[in-house]
Amino acid sequence: MAVEIKFCGMTRAADAEYAASLGAAYVGVIFAESPRRVDAVAAAVVLAGVREGVSTVGVFGHALVETIATVASDVELDVVQLHGDPSPSVVERMRRGFSGAVWAADESAAMARIVDTRWVFRTATTALGFMRTMLPQLSEGLPAVPAPQLGDDTMSFGDQVIFLRMGEGYTWETQNRERDTTFALDAWTAACGFLRDPSYAMVILDEFNIALQHEYVSLSTVMPILHGRPPMQHVVITGRGAPAELMDGADLVTEMKQVKHPFRKGIKAQQGVEF
Numbered sequence: 001m002a003v004e005i006k007f008c009g010m011t012r013a014a015d016a017e018y019a020a021s022l023g024a025a026y027v028g029v030i031f032a033e034s035p036r037r038v039d040a041v042a043a044a045v046v047l048a049g050v051r052e053g054v055s056t057v058g059v060f061g062h063a064l065v066e067t068i069a070t071v072a073s074d075v076e077l078d079v080v081q082l083h084g085d086p087s088p089s090v091v092e093r094m095r096r097g098f099s100g101a102v103w104a105a106d107e108s109a110a111m112a113r114i115v116d117t118r119w120v121f122r123t124a125t126t127a128l129g130f131m132r133t134m135l136p137q138l139s140e141g142l143p144a145v146p147a148p149q150l151g152d153d154t155m156s157f158g159d160q161v162i163f164l165r166m167g168e169g170y171t172w173e174t175q176n177r178e179r180d181t182t183f184a185l186d187a188w189t190a191a192c193g194f195l196r197d198p199s200y201a202m203v204i205l206d207e208f209n210i211a212l213q214h215e216y217v218s219l220s221t222v223m224p225i226l227h228g229r230p231p232m233q234h235v236v237i238t239g240r241g242a243p244a245e246l247m248d249g250a251d252l253v254t255e256m257k258q259v260k261h262p263f264r265k266g267i268k269a270q271q272g273v274e275f
Helices: 013-021 040-048 065-075 088-097 120-127 152-156 178-195 208-213 219-227 245-249
Strands: 026-030 055-060 079-082 101-104 133-137 161-165 202-205 234-237
Touching: 013 026, 013 040, 026 040, 026 079, 040 065, 055 065, 055 219, 065 079, 065 088, 079 088, 079 219, 161 178, 178 208, 178 219, 219 245
Parallel strands: 026 055, 055 079, 079 101, 133 161, 133 202, 202 234
Antiparallel strands: none
C-alpha cells in the first residue's frame, strides 16, 4: 500500500508552500478548535500558493454540514476531514453536499500518538522521528561530563541531534561581565548558523532568555534572525524572564511557577537527577 503524507495545521503561506515542495500529497488547514485554527479568509491565503498536484485539506470539528460545505467551497478545498467521530449519516450528508473527498477521522483508532514532555532534551528527541535537531546551551553551565557520556541518548542518534555546550557557567557566579558577554555572543553567532540552515527543523536555545535578560546579546539582533529562519523550522527558547517582544512573536509561551524546590533547603543539584 502506498503511503501518502499530509502536512496539516498550516498558518502561513510560506509553510504551506514549503510542505508542498517536500513532496507532501496533502497540505491542510484547521477550522476545528485548535491553537492553529484559521478562518476561511486566512485559509485561502495560506493555501493559495500550494502547487498543482498537491491536494488541500480542511479539518473541521462539530459544525453544521451546510457551514462546512460553504467554507470548503469558498476556500476551494479538495478534501474535507471530519473530526469528532461523526455519525455515518453526517458523513453521507457531507458527501452529498461537497464535490470533493470526505474523510471521517476516528480519533480512537489513531495508529500513533506523539507526546512531548516538559524536558527540553526530551522535546529534541521527540522531534527525531521527523527532523534534525540542534541543541546549544548558551548560558547556565553543566558539570564537566566526558564527551562519550554526555547524554548517551544523543550519542546514539549520530548527527540527528547536535548538542553544544557553550558559555562558561552559571550567570550568578560571574566575575567578569565582559568575558561573559564575549562567550554569549560567540554562542549566538554559532546558533545563527543553524537558524539559517533548512536542514535543521528544530533549534533549541537552552537558557537563552538569561543571555537576553542580562543583555549579553541584544534582542534587536535576535528578532530579525528568528523572523528570517527557514520555513518549517521550529525554535524553542528556554530560561526565565523572556522579553515581551519575544513572547509577542511566539506561538507558545509557558511560565513555570516554583511551588517547592530542594535548593531552598540547601540541597544542591544531584548527578542523575538535575544533570
